[in-house]
Amino acid sequence: MQLQFDESAPLYQQIAAQLEEMIFTGGFTEGSQIPSTTQLSAQLHINPATVLKGMNQLVSKGLVEKRRGRGMFVAPGAQDKIMQARKDSFYNDYIKRLLVEAHKLGITKEHLLELIKRGENDGTITH
Amino acid sequence: MEQLHIDHITKRYGHQVVLDDLSFDLAPGKIYGLLGRNGAGKSTLLNIITSRIFPTAGTIKLGDQDGRDNDAVLGQFYLMSEANLYPKRTTVRRMFDMADESYGGFDYQNADRLLKEFGVPSTAQLSNLSTGLQTAAKLTVALSVNAAFILLDEPVLGLDANHREVFYKELIKTYQNKPRTFVLSTHLIDEIQQVVEHVFIIDDHHLVEEGDVQAMLDKAYAISGPTKDVDEYTNGLRVLAQDELGNVKTAYVYNQLDDQRILPDRVKIGHYDLQHLFIYLTNGGTNNE
The missing domain is CATH 1.10.287 (Helix Hairpins)
Structure with a gap:
């Protein structure tokens, strides 16, 4: 996965926005697993705390959900x-x-x- | 694991002040950036933390224990530095053994894997390697050593783009597998700004700024428009630098913007990055004149 970043918004918001865009356009379908915080931060060289903050934004919007021990999944109806x-x-x-x-x-x-x-x-x- | 307190550290060589009354804390399990221009005193500070040199005044404490002459405390710190402290003809494999002898629990498996990624043979002698591969070998040790505070002085010195990629990826990997504190001391800010969570900026032997990267960037506004409007809008704000082109001005503000300030129609607000914030903070900074 390749993300494009700019400086106008905080990095964690950009991460959330780009994942949201991929969910919206069907890159990640409902019920499917999205990359974990661990994978994303290692791949993008971004501090895990930043990635987690972005991920939590999607969780609080009800777009992704955490399944214990299995990872993050796109929520139904996202x-x-x-x-x-x-x-x-x-x-x-x-x-x-x-x-x-x-x-x-x-x-x-x-x-x-x-x-x-x-x-x-x-x-x-x-x- | 406890906090590391750097408490009123001053270092003088004769009349020359290298560090002037620096105080800050390092929390366990965080990635920090120590930023400063060449000669700002970064390496001296790292050497003091690890007791390679002693401060003229001030203390280094882990929790409430003084670091000086205290092996239990010093055994928690690992410093990877530019200086080569290894004896002549030390092989890379021997570097691993030395780290294991000093700190115990060296992660040989991780180290062997990293060497392969970097393309460094374990039988090579450190002094025969190129600058970049010497850095790669030292990073391999630093990312595999068993210490709670890992200080990296110029960690990407001489590394090519591919090896820098490997370093950032592996740093985050090992950090996630086993959270511990890393301090990246560098003047190459562009690349580390998304890796570090909190930075310390040293300029002219003083700590001039510290904070969480995002919180700092949230206050870094580039305000541009007609000179008169920009001047009016930024009046009373901390302006670090400004560019002027004809009648159009960009002011680099480092300040919260309150909602009370009315934004003139033709003035635009954007943000600038950590690299520029660093440059403006360490350039002496200009005021609204």
């Missing part, structure tokens, strides 16, 4: 939970920012709707 959380933050993360930027650029509501329609027909945008 994908749906991530989906729901992302829908909830979609308004704040995307819509609000879009409107702020559009306002700065003097883009009207009508023009904005036109642009969205254009995007829907844009062959270069892959899903």
